[in-house]
Amino acid sequence: xxxxxxxxxxxxxxxxxxxxxxxxxxxxxxxxxxxxxxxxxxxxxxxxxxxxxxxxxxxxxxxxxxxxxxxxxxxxxxxxxxxxxxxxxxxxxxxxxxxxxxxxxxxxxxxxxxxxxxxxxxxxxxxxxxxxxxxxxxxxxxxxxxxxxxxxxxxxxxxxxxxxxxxxxxxxxxxxxxxxxxxxxxxxxxxxxxxxxxxxxxxxxxxxxxxxxxxxxxxxxxxxxxxxxxxxxxxxxxxxxxxxxxxxxxxxxxxxxxxxxxxxxxxxxxxxxxxxxxxxxxxxxxxxxxxxxxxxxxxxxxxxxxxxxxxxxxxxxxxxxxxxxx
Amino acid sequence: xxxxxxxxxxxxxxxxxxxxxxxxxxxxxxxxxxxxxxxxxxxxxxxxxxxxxxxxxxxxxxxxxxxxxxxxxxxxxxxxxxxxxxxxxxxxxxxxxxxxxxxxxxxxxxxxxxxxxxxxxxxxxxxxxxxxxxxxxxxxxxxxxxxxxxxxxxxxxxxxxxxxxxxxxxxxxxxxxxxxxxxxxxxxxxxxxxxxxxxxxxxxxxxxxxxxxxxxxxxxxxxxxxxxxxxxxxxxxxxxxxxxxxx
Amino acid sequence: xxxxxxxxxxxxxxxxxxxxxxxxxxxxxxxxxxxxxxxxxxxxxxxxxxxxxxxxxxxxxxxxxxxxxxxxxxxxxxxxxxxxxxxxxxxxxxxxxxxxxxxxxxxxxxxxxxxxxxxxxxxxxxxxxxxxxxxxxxxxxxxxxxxxxxxxxxxxxxxxxxxxxxxxxxxxxxxxxxxxxxxxxxxxxxxxxxxxxxxxxxxxxxxxxxxxxxxxxxxxxxxxxxxxxxxxxxxxxxxxxxxxxxxxxxxxxx
Numbered sequence: 019x020x021x022x023x024x025x026x027x028x029x030x031x032x033x034x035x036x037x038x039x040x041x042x043x044x045x046x047x048x049x050x051x052x053x054x055x056x057x058x059x060x061x062x063x064x065x066x067x068x069x070x071x072x073x074x075x076x077x078x079x080x081x082x083x084x085x086x087x088x089x090x091x092x093x094x095x096x097x098x099x100x101x102x103x104x105x106x107x108x109x110x111x112x113x114x115x116x117x118x119x120x121x122x123x124x125x126x127x128x129x130x131x132x133x134x135x136x137x138x139x140x141x142x143x144x145x146x147x148x149x150x151x152x153x154x155x156x157x158x159x160x161x162x163x164x165x166x167x168x169x170x171x172x173x174x175x176x177x178x179x180x181x182x183x184x185x186x187x188x189x190x191x192x193x194x195x196x197x198x199x200x201x202x203x204x205x206x207x208x209x210x211x212x213x214x215x216x217x218x219x220x221x222x223x224x225x226x227x228x229x230x231x232x233x234x235x236x237x238x239x240x241x242x243x244x245x246x247x248x249x250x251x252x253x254x255x256x257x258x259x260x261x262x263x264x265x266x267x268x269x270x271x272x273x274x275x276x277x278x279x280x281x282x283x284x285x286x287x288x289x290x291x292x293x294x295x296x297x298x299x300x301x302x303x304x305x306x307x308x309x310x311x312x313x314x315x316x317x318x319x320x321x322x323x324x325x326x327x328x329x330x331x332x333x334x335x336x337x338x339x340x341x342x343x344x
Numbered sequence: 345x346x347x348x349x350x351x352x353x354x355x356x357x358x359x360x361x362x363x364x365x366x367x368x369x370x371x372x373x374x375x376x377x378x379x380x381x382x383x384x385x386x387x388x389x390x391x392x393x394x395x396x397x398x399x400x401x402x403x404x405x406x407x408x409x410x411x412x413x414x415x416x417x418x419x420x421x422x423x424x425x426x427x428x429x430x431x432x433x434x435x436x437x438x439x440x441x442x443x444x445x446x447x448x449x450x451x452x453x454x455x456x457x458x459x460x461x462x463x464x465x466x467x468x469x470x471x472x473x474x475x476x477x478x479x480x481x482x483x484x485x486x487x488x489x490x491x492x493x494x495x496x497x498x499x500x501x502x503x504x505x506x507x508x509x510x511x512x513x514x515x516x517x518x519x520x521x522x523x524x525x526x527x528x529x530x531x532x533x534x535x536x537x538x539x540x541x542x543x544x545x546x547x548x549x550x551x552x553x554x555x556x557x558x559x560x561x562x563x564x565x566x567x568x569x570x571x572x573x574x575x576x577x578x579x580x581x582x583x584x585x586x587x588x589x590x591x
Numbered sequence: 592x593x594x595x596x597x598x599x600x601x602x603x604x605x606x607x608x609x610x611x612x613x614x615x616x617x618x619x620x621x622x623x624x625x626x627x628x629x630x631x632x633x634x635x636x637x638x639x640x641x642x643x644x645x646x647x648x649x650x651x652x653x654x655x656x657x658x659x660x661x662x663x664x665x666x667x668x669x670x671x672x673x674x675x676x677x678x679x680x681x682x683x684x685x686x687x688x689x690x691x692x693x694x695x696x697x698x699x700x701x702x703x704x705x706x707x708x709x710x711x712x713x714x715x716x717x718x719x720x721x722x723x724x725x726x727x728x729x730x731x732x733x734x735x736x737x738x739x740x741x742x743x744x745x746x747x748x749x750x751x752x753x754x755x756x757x758x759x760x761x762x763x764x765x766x767x768x769x770x771x772x773x774x775x776x777x778x779x780x781x782x783x784x785x786x787x788x789x790x791x792x793x794x795x796x797x798x799x800x801x802x803x804x805x806x807x808x809x810x811x812x813x814x815x816x817x818x819x820x821x822x823x824x825x826x827x828x829x830x831x832x833x834x835x836x837x838x839x840x841x842x843x844x845x
Contacts, residue, residue: 020668021672022669022672022706022709022710022713022714023627023630023631023709023710023712023713023714024630024631024705024706024708024709024710024713025672025706025709025710028631028632031631042742043739046739046741046742049741050741056799056802058741058744058745058748058802058814059439059748059798059801059802059805060795060798060799060802061745061748061798062744062745062746062747062748062749062751062752062798063748063749063752063756063794063795063797063798063801064791064794064795064798065745065746065748065749066748066749066750066751066752066753066755066756066794067756067790067791067794069749069753069756070753070756070757070760070790071787071790071791073757073760074760074783074787076774076780076783076784077774077779077780086787095791103745104745107742107745107746107749108749110746111746111749111750113717114717114720114721114729115600115603115721115726115729115750116603116665116668116721117665117666117668117669117713117714117717117718117721118668120627120631120709120710120713120714120717121623121624121627121713121716121717122624122627122628122631122713123713185702185705185706186676186679186683186699186702186703186705186706187679187683187696187698187699187702188679188682188683188699188702192682210780211780211784211787214780214781214784214785214787214788215784215787215788215791216788217788218784218785218786218787218788218789218791219788219791219792221788222788222789222792223792223795226791226792226795395803398807400803400806400807421809421811424806424807424808424809425809428807429804429807431800431803431804431807433800435752435755435797436797436800436801436803436804437804439748439751439801439804439805440727440747440751441726441727441730441747441750441751442727445727448815449805449808449810449815450808450809452815452816453808453809453810453811453815454809457816479725479727481601481726481727482751483601483751483754483755484601497808498807498808501808501809
């Protein structure tokens with residue numbers, strides 16, 4: 019999802035750039051303070067690891083492959099601030115050296131792929147970890163679920179930005195349905211991969227996993243063995259449930275193509291709407307008869323992303339303070 | 345003359361969470377400008393020992409003196425200038441984007457800058473036979489080149505003592521010979537940790553065997569390597585057909 | 592979502608002695624960012640402006656002498672967005688035109704054009720920058736532009752070790768293939784995932800050893816500045832003329 023230049027309106031590019039720079043600056047301050055100078059080479063090598071891990075192709079079915087994105091993995095391994103920094107650096111380097119993602123798109127690319135996945139993933143991880151058993155299996159499961167959630171959050175964040183800065187006359191509903199729908203599938207893959215990579219690290223060096231810091235060595239020693247197949251079946255089932263819930267949203271707003279045929283010429287009148295003409299991109303709300311529904315979907319998605327990301331930032335700051343007091 | 349003595353007395357160290365001492369009362373004295381090979385099986389404490397010499401591991405009990413300098417927290421800055429450590433994996437040592445920046449890293453930390461720094465880098469690279477490498481990416485160097493540049497990164501700090509951890513591992517025969525030529529031409533006191541017994545014989549008049557966290561043998565290298573029984577006791581073996589007495 | 596990062600770090604820079612190669616990195620960086628911003632804010636109807644921008648961007652590629660093949664190969668990163676852009680006219684509303692019997696939205700076609708031209712020109716500028724500037728130089732440029740040192744240092748370490756890690760990964764992969772591992776289904780991926788986990792552990796330990804190597808050479812928490820040459824005012828003026836040209840095109844045409 020490395021969006022190129024011009025994919026969203028300049029206003030959104032500017033606002034997200036300011037936001038991302040602010041969060042990065044905070045992250046640098048935290049990382050600089052958190053564990054001192056050791057973090058510098060460590061964060062750099064970890065960023066190289068995430069970059070390399072994204073190059074590993076995993077088989078999905080019958081020869082098709084997918085790859086890891088790594089946002090949630092990074093925070094479970096390295097903690098929220100350093101993890102966020104590491105994934106941001108990966109996104110920046112991909113744009114700067116590989117032309118993968120536009121330079122003017124760095125604001126929203128960093129926000130969606132690094133900041134939202136890191137803090138949203140961290141919040142989801144903390145929440146799930148609470149209901150999981152205090153074992154390494156619990157940490158792995160929470161990490162896997164958080165990874166799946168983080169990918170869907172990232173897609174939702176993009177859809178919301180589309181609402182403000184669409185560059186094409188495709189309605190928010192269509193973008194939201196397609197982005198989130200596709201990313202639920204990608205999320206399953208991300209969850210499985212993150213879980214497996216985490217379990218490999220937990221098996222050899224559990225002390226390196228920040229997300230498992232709360233466990234005593236006795237709790238770490240408990241090996242809950244879950245087979246590969248049950249694990250996969252479980253994650254696919256979870257995805258189906260999430261997919262059904264989301265398709266309920268999408269189904270209530272008619273399919274994009276159909277809509278176009280019915281509402282030809284509607285775009286002009288929609289711009290008169292109080293919301294449509296001011297805050298939101300004309301495009302994103304155009305072509306949808308039930309504009310309030312579209313805004314409701316956007317609102318719910320926005321609240322979900324904000325709550326999780328905000329919660330992640332909050333608990334991340336709190337954990338830093340606690341460590342400083344010790 | 346840039347060399348000084350090394351004195352280690354009764355060094356003890358235990359890694360956190362372990363039940364055995366990694367170092368169990370290790371003592372050794374090395375004279376100014378002397379080259380000593382540190383031999384011993386894997387896990388004997390060799391690397392733990394040398395990591396104490398520049399304070400990368402902080403001492404739990406015992407005493408280390410580098411020349412007049414005591415290795416304690418307050419002296420670490422000076423100790424690390426005087427003791428240059430060349431690590432086993434050159435990719436750990438060469439962490440910057442160019443050879444120039446890597447060789448300049450140490451002296452720049454000491455406050456040297458500008459043209460003085462540039463000249464120092466050029467001079468040091470020439471000394472290790474790597475002149476003209478300055479703008480290359482360390483990743484693109486061969487194993488032997490990496491090792492020589494790694495040595496340059498500490499020579500540029502003008503150290504009095506050199507610690508080399510497995511300097512010949514992974515080198516081809518020519519690279520190994522070039523390295524030996526380089527090391528034998530350096531005036532610094534040298535401690536060479538190695539499994540390469542012929543290297544010890546070629547470079548060092550004296551060798552010690554570290555086993556179980558202390559020095560169990562300390563003698564002229566020829567003598568040590570001729571004692572087949574002693575070597576076998578500590579999992580050391582000469583290459584087949586190699587006879588130290590006939591050198 | 593593109594997984595193929597084409598080449599690894601050591602192959603991004605293409606050695607050469609062109610005018611573009613000789614420019615100082617910080618001026619190049621600023622000029623490219625400024626040019627891309629100007630392109631990004633250019634209204635999509637200004638076809639003439641984009642045509643002139645394209646001439647400008649391609650001149651840089653031509654001057655740099657990196658070759659059409661390399662350029663096109665690197666441009667391939669935007670393919671996923673071309674695919675997206677092509678679908679847009681089918682999904683969009685508003686006034687439509689008939690193209691070989693299919694009804695396409697006019698507005699949607701403009702959107703397709705907008706995404707294609709901006710993505711293409713933006714990527715072209717990035718490619719021109721990274722292909723003509725050695726990574727180390729680019730990092731110096733960032734330092735001189737006051738990008739936080741900590742951030743530059745993290746990026747520098749990342750770039751130094753990507754190729755090392757990719758090689759480690761390749762070795763692990765070969766050893767798996769050598770033992771007959773040929774996964775085709777999702778439930779066969781455990782060995783690959785384990786190797787990724789092992790790679791993390793090795794990376795972490797590498798990071799710790801690098802830190803020790805830094806301490807051993809007097810590191811005290813601040814990366815030393817080794818190269819402090821600054822670009823001259825003349826250099827700045829000549830390079831900034833480039834995005835300025837783009838801006839002039841924008842103002843004149845609009």
